[in-house]
Amino acid sequence: MSDIRYSEDHEWIILDGDVGTIGISDYAQGALGDVVFVEMPEIGASLDKGAEVGVIESVKAASEIYTPVSGEIVAVNEAVDGDPSLVNTDPLGEGWLFKIKLSKPEELNGLSNQDAYNKFLEGLD
């Protein structure tokens, strides 16, 4: 498995072979607040990097999820569908959202590692 990588839209991705698992960062779940519904992408959908892939609804508002890499959706997290609060309680683990088979693995190079993402977050406040 690869190290975790982050987009500036606060999605994370961990690569296993040519399949990436994607979720939202701990910062993002904290900013959204209590997650009550996630609209997941359809399995089999092919998406370009940056495309809207789903929506996270918190008590406060709806927020779009963007895929940080291009590829084909191969799985969605049914557990989050049943208990959306997993996105709050374990955003980097059980609260993952979907898996994507990368069509352009080189796009990973454009994403931030943990240190760079932490620095990016410091710049937001």
Added chain:
Amino acid sequence: MSQSPQDQALQQTALHALHVELGAEMVPFAGYDMPVRYPMGIMAEHLHCREKAALFDVSHMGQFNLAGDDAVAELEKLVPGDINSLKTGRMRYSLLLNEQGGILDDLMITRGAKDLFIVVNAACKDADEAHMRAHLAGDTRLTKLDDRALLALQGPQAANMMGQYDAKLAKMPFMSGMQASLDGLDCFVSRCGYTGEDGYEISVANDQAEDLARALLAFDDVEPVGLGARDTLRLEAGLCLYGSDIDTNTTPIEASLTWTIGKRRKIEKDFPGAGPIMDQLFDGPSRLRVGIRPDGRAPARAHTEILDLDGNIIGEITSGGYGPTVGGPVAMGYVDAAFANDGTEVGLNIRNKVHKAHIAPMPFIKKGWK
């Protein structure tokens, strides 16, 4: 020269420093820097209010005193409620109406021994003041109570706490108001609220507001609650948010607020917009504000289209989201009158997908006040 947003400094309530100290996330609301949530989070804050007690800062709202022998008669020229029949110490929910029958604001009116105490929405308070000053004649004297804060203590435990300051506060009827001393602070206390729970609103001098807030927060069962949960609480309670669910384009009849028109006022037809409103009452309105329960789990937010089963647009959601006590999405909005009956199946266009829903009675929760 145009003003940049930075020039339009947000106003602060007397409790601003306390909100920051308590770790609130502050957001602009109606020109004020207000707490939207505390570290507890909107969901837990909402549930705490339903189970125990919540303290809200609603000092951004407009408080007015209207005095003078003609105060009741003059105010009745602006609202459809029967204020004349209101007994001393009792309060009533009412509406400021324009001549077309549109709603300029909703407000609370409490009758004192010699005067009226009025609370209006923050976003409307300057316009309301101008409207009242332009129309209130006779010997009326309108005073804006800028020197006072307004706190709301809401929830099933609120009466126990207020009763510890003064036993009369625990016994006062819902929709009544009285002067009281809370921890030695001179307050005007109303038993009312905007959550669907039993509770109180407490008007106190700005320079004593923080002392009062700290005294109330010292009770084990009280937590500070922000505007985020205030919105989900009032939505579950089926209460209108001015600017979203009612405005100058909606009449009391369409808004399902016909009950705010006093019986005597209907007969005398002497309130603003009485002509069009009474016509609408007689003929039936073309659309009505209703409660809506999505059958699935996707929340339907404001401006979501409401569809009939053939896909025709029959209305629009005006407030919607997740109801923490209901445990699912709830909404209200306007639909063509033919679709307004409870149980009617409708569709909701959420991100270009049709989600099933049905018209449902409000409140969505069991009301906590008597």
